[in-house]
Amino acid sequence: MLHFIQQLGSSTRTSFAKLGRATLFLGHTLTGAVDVAIKPRLLLNQLHSVGVLTFLIVTISGLFVGMVLGLQGYNILSDFGSEEALGIMVAASLVRELGPVVTALLFAGRAGSALTAEIGLMKATEQLSGMEMMAVDPVNRIISPRFFAGFLSMPLLAALFSMVGILGGHLVGVGLLGVDDGSYWSQMQANLDFYDDIVNGVIKSIVFGFVTTWIALFEGYDSAPTAEGVSRATTRTVVNSAFAILGLDFILTAMMFGDI
Amino acid sequence: MDNSDISADSLISVRNLSFSRGNRKIFDDISLDIARGKITAIMGPSGTGKTTLLKLIGGQLFPEQGSIVVDGLDVHQLRRKELFNLRKRIGMLFQSGALLTDINVYENVAFPLREHTHLTESMIRTLVLMKLQAVGLRGARNLMPNELSGGMARRVALARAIALDPMMILYDEPFTGQDPISMGALVHLIKSLNTTLGLTSIIVSHDVTETSAIADYIYVISDGKIAGQGTPKEIEASDSAWVQQFMKGDPDGPVHFHYPATNYIEDLLVCSQQTARIAAKKETIKTDESLNATGLKNAKGLKKTLSRKRGRSRYHRED
Numbered sequence: 012m013l014h015f016i017q018q019l020g021s022s023t024r025t026s027f028a029k030l031g032r033a034t035l036f037l038g039h040t041l042t043g044a045v046d047v048a049i050k051p052r053l054l055l056n057q058l059h060s061v062g063v064l065t066f067l068i069v070t071i072s073g074l075f076v077g078m079v080l081g082l083q084g085y086n087i088l089s090d091f092g093s094e095e096a097l098g099i100m101v102a103a104s105l106v107r108e109l110g111p112v113v114t115a116l117l118f119a120g121r122a123g124s125a126l127t128a129e130i131g132l133m134k135a136t137e138q139l140s141g142m143e144m145m146a147v148d149p150v151n152r153i154i155s156p157r158f159f160a161g162f163l164s165m166p167l168l169a170a171l172f173s174m175v176g177i178l179g180g181h182l183v184g185v186g187l188l189g190v191d192d193g194s195y196w197s198q199m200q201a202n203l204d205f206y207d208d209i210v211n212g213v214i215k216s217i218v219f220g221f222v223t224t225w226i227a228l229f230e231g232y233d234s235a236p237t238a239e240g241v242s243r244a245t246t247r248t249v250v251n252s253a254f255a256i257l258g259l260d261f262i263l264t265a266m267m268f269g270d271i
Numbered sequence: 272m273d274n275s276d277i278s279a280d281s282l283i284s285v286r287n288l289s290f291s292r293g294n295r296k297i298f299d300d301i302s303l304d305i306a307r308g309k310i311t312a313i314m315g316p317s318g319t320g321k322t323t324l325l326k327l328i329g330g331q332l333f334p335e336q337g338s339i340v341v342d343g344l345d346v347h348q349l350r351r352k353e354l355f356n357l358r359k360r361i362g363m364l365f366q367s368g369a370l371l372t373d374i375n376v377y378e379n380v381a382f383p384l385r386e387h388t389h390l391t392e393s394m395i396r397t398l399v400l401m402k403l404q405a406v407g408l409r410g411a412r413n414l415m416p417n418e419l420s421g422g423m424a425r426r427v428a429l430a431r432a433i434a435l436d437p438m439m440i441l442y443d444e445p446f447t448g449q450d451p452i453s454m455g456a457l458v459h460l461i462k463s464l465n466t467t468l469g470l471t472s473i474i475v476s477h478d479v480t481e482t483s484a485i486a487d488y489i490y491v492i493s494d495g496k497i498a499g500q501g502t503p504k505e506i507e508a509s510d511s512a513w514v515q516q517f518m519k520g521d522p523d524g525p526v527h528f529h530y531p532a533t534n535y536i537e538d539l540l541v542c543s544q545q546t547a548r549i550a551a552k553k554e555t556i557k558t559d560e561s562l563n564a565t566g567l568k569n570a571k572g573l574k575k576t577l578s579r580k581r582g583r584s585r586y587h588r589e590d
Contacts, residue, residue: 133372141369144329145383145431146355152386 043155077179130231165220362432422453
């Protein structure tokens, strides 16, 4: 029992120390905005590797999620004779929840793990130390452009996911199951609210992008400079990002749509 | 070389330096001087903190006690901007080369120039080609770091280290893992760069022959203290048994071949006595099983006990 309490105390102290390091790291990263503004090319390069290279997985996943929503939604709605509401059901599900959440989970798996591995390897191969000794701040030069690239990419990727998902729902609902084309779009247009649905969805995706990129970069920067350390950090990125995304989703949903 | 001579014209003065990692004392109140314009070697076995000393000099680590003064500036009292200004005058060659892996050789050498100067592209090109020519790799400018051999990577890193014409270069294990040709090229480069550019060089290494061949002064570090110092000849003639063992690479001496352990014969006897006891108990179990079928449960219990004991004894033997 005493051992358990000791372990609990030790892991709590370790966690708080890590949270403190992560907060300082975030503060340092944000100061790199100046470097990014001076050298926008750094940001553009990272927008390509963080954003554009995640494009394909998000597009394909969005299409399949939309198709599944179209199929499941049709089966339920047809029981109540409300097939024409399929458009709003698919769109609201995607824009409010699935777009930001699934995109963030995919982003953590594709871009987040790649960021952690890249930064961890740079640390293990002394590239970050080398920069420090060349009087170049590695956080401002390497971390900040990646952070802002992730932060900016996520809302765009989530919007892309929702858009492709809505088309996927249309493909199955209208193309295969015979839902009226006009109803699909007009229901969506009439019932989807710009502020309540779209803006809230965008806010969620911005928050998820911020947190996921922060976790990925910090885990890489804080990893042990060995092959094992980098692999552990990559795993932690995916796990911690998933927890953070799903936990924050509940909090944000409660704040936006609930009465809590 | 007399120690007082070094102090008179030293570029780096380390005074009463102490540094620990966890409970392990890496440096225990050491003081040393690095002479301006000379090649000074810091030698010692692996894990004695040679690289740590370079990181302390570069301001990447903070000491527990003591000071490091580089060209009149106390490294650990400097503000961040002042420290970065000092680092622009220090080149460092890392053990792995530490080249940026996503850009080619040319861009790696141009990196510090692009970051810290406002030179035109044609000027940068001229400087990069000059630095690459100095290390013999002008023809490899378009290669990526993963296309270079270990020796070539270190030479590119050396070209990058001299890109800003520093006042001194810190070499972290420059000869480790090099084939004889690469090793010879690096030895020649370090010596010739130091002479032609008027640099001050600090080489951290445990490659005795190569380092002694080019060093003007050597410090040998062991157990957080300076075990010996002097010119290569003085070190060679040192009356310290430890320094002699290190320089000659003798397998036994003050640093023992065997890790501290209990008496070998006693250890073996304890082992065979335990085996005999276990064998005797096994025999007893077998007899019990054949004599008393109903006592099977007890025998199994005894077997479990024995296997637990065996586990413990195996642990003790290894320990």
